[in-house]
Amino acid sequence: MSHFAPSNWDEPELLDLTGAPVPEYGTGSLADLLPTLVAGQGVPGFTASIPELTPADRNCVFLVDGMGWEQIKAHPDEAPYLNSLLGTSRGGTGRPITAGFPATTATSLASVGTGLPPARHGLPGYTVRNPATGELMNQLRWHPWTPPKPWQPYPTVFQLADKAGVATAQVSSPAFQTTPLTKVALSGGTFLGRMTGEERMDLAGERLAAGDRSLVYTYYSELDGAGHRHGVNSDAWRGQLMYVDRLVQRLAGQLPPRTALYVTADHGMVDIPFDEDSRIDYDEDWELGAGVALLGGEGRARHVYAVPGAEADVLTVWREVLGDRFWIASREEALELGWFGPPGECDERVLGRIGDVVAAAQADAAITASVNEPNESALAGMHGSMTAAEQLVPLLEIRT
Known part of the structure; x- marks a missing residue:
């Protein structure tokens, strides 16, 4: 069975738990991406759990919040460049991987940054019970305050890569620099805050060239916000997808030699009708x-x-x-x-x-x-579950 076209993503029988399409931890999930990339850069302690990815001296991960594989396929007119990457083209390949459960931002970003599944890194949902207090803790907003290190004690892949001499950086909104979620999931190397998407793409290209081995992560969140507020069938969401499409093309045009760019997401999204049955x-x-x-x-x-x-x-x-x-x-x-x-x-x-x-x-x-x-x-628009629309995220590759 292909890691990236699992047969169990068809519609399952109701009430049958064995029919639930389980995330492909260890072979094709978000938690497997960074370990595979840094293993190819010679960082000790990691193995290439997605062996189809060819090692590169310089790796860039561009994570677009809320951009599921199914949504890209459904909007070829709004995202022509992204759709051109869905197959084998432009010196790279494009295929789906699984986000992990639940398919939600705090969980997925922790999986990306630590290289661990939710049962290990310990951020298994949007809000979860803190066993020490009995209260619900919002793991995205980190409320009520909880000491970050005991909550997620493992080092990030970025920290280990930086320690091994890889030029490591995160390029994102300045608002995320000091958040607990960034601290436990995405810290390591240099954080560089930039406000606009264009600024992030340009700086990511510059940072990739900063060393013989480099690892750069960059992030864009506004697509997710449009989907939550207006739905993935709205004009506002489509406009954001068009913008993301241009950002990816802009970054791809600035990649230095010996670079692999991976465009991915933390989850997809579905629109929920406003009725009592739904x-x-x-x-x-x-x-x-x-x-x-x-x-x-x-x-x-x-x-x-x-x-x-x-x-x-x-x-x-x-x-x-x-x-x-x-x-x-x-x-x-x-x-x-x-x-x-x-x-x-x-x-x-x-x-x-x-x-x-x-x-x-x-x-x-x-x-x-x-x-x-x-x-x-x-x-x-909502997300979190294991349907294909939420769980399958892109792994689009461009190489120089």
């Missing part, structure tokens, strides 16, 4: 709330934390109510099936962050919370 309001549903102490995650990837002793009952009710639209698994089932990483490889400190029950959307539906999450519940 948006199940947890705050108005007494059945779903029975026996539940905390509701974490986000609309399409929920962590459900049960009152002690009610775990089995909560699992039963959630399956009865939502099993035709969601994959519903216990924590143990989700780990055994490999949702958060290879089975048997969950760090002890991470176990309590994962819900007693985990719900991942199959249909175009979301579990909202109109009272406790009014802003998130009002979003037009």
Whole structure:
């Protein structure tokens, strides 16, 4: 089976957990990208888990927030340059890889930067329970404050590459320089803040030429914002995709010799209809709330934390109510099936962050919370689950 065209991304049978299309950790996920690249640069301790990628002296990763593989394919007119990279062309190749579960920004960026799956790095969702306090922690906004190092203790790939003598840099918005998420997931080498996309592309090209071996990461977030606010079928989203297409072409035109540029994303996105059948309001549903102490995650990837002793009952009710639209698994089932990483490889400190029950959307539906999450519940576009539209992200390669 091809790593990049997995057969299980077809529509699965409802209620069948074995039909859930599990992320391809170890062979074709975001967590495998940087380890493969730096292994080719001679950084100790890494192996090329995506062996199809040919080593390069200089590597650049351009991550576009919210730009799924399926969305690129669906918009050839808005993204002609990106679509030209979907196959083998321009000295490189283009194919999908899997984001990891849940397909959400904090989780995916931690997977990219640490080279580890969520069950190891410990950021397994948008909001998760902190076992030490019993509170929900927002891992994107890092609220309430939690000491970053104990929460994610592993070194980043950037830190290890920089220590090995690779000229390493992150080129992103200045607003991200000192955030805890950057500290635990993307730090190492030099952070260079630039406001506009054009400035980031130009500086990334310059930094790639800074050493005989270099690793540069750059990031653009506004496509995701347009998708959340207006949906991926909106004019605003299409306009952002057109802009991203031009940014990629601009960066590709500035690559120094012996460089590989990889364009990827942290997740895709789906539009959720604004009706009661598609948006199940947890705050108005007494059945779903029975026996539940905390509701974490986000609309399409929920962590459900049960009152002690009610775990089995909560699992039963959630399956009865939502099993035709969601994959519903216990924590143990989700780990055994490999949702958060290879089975048997969950760090002890991470176990309590994962819900007693985990719900991942199959249909175009979301579990909202109109009272406790009014802003998130009002979003037009959402992500998080394991459908192809959310889980498959591009790995587009351009080489010089």
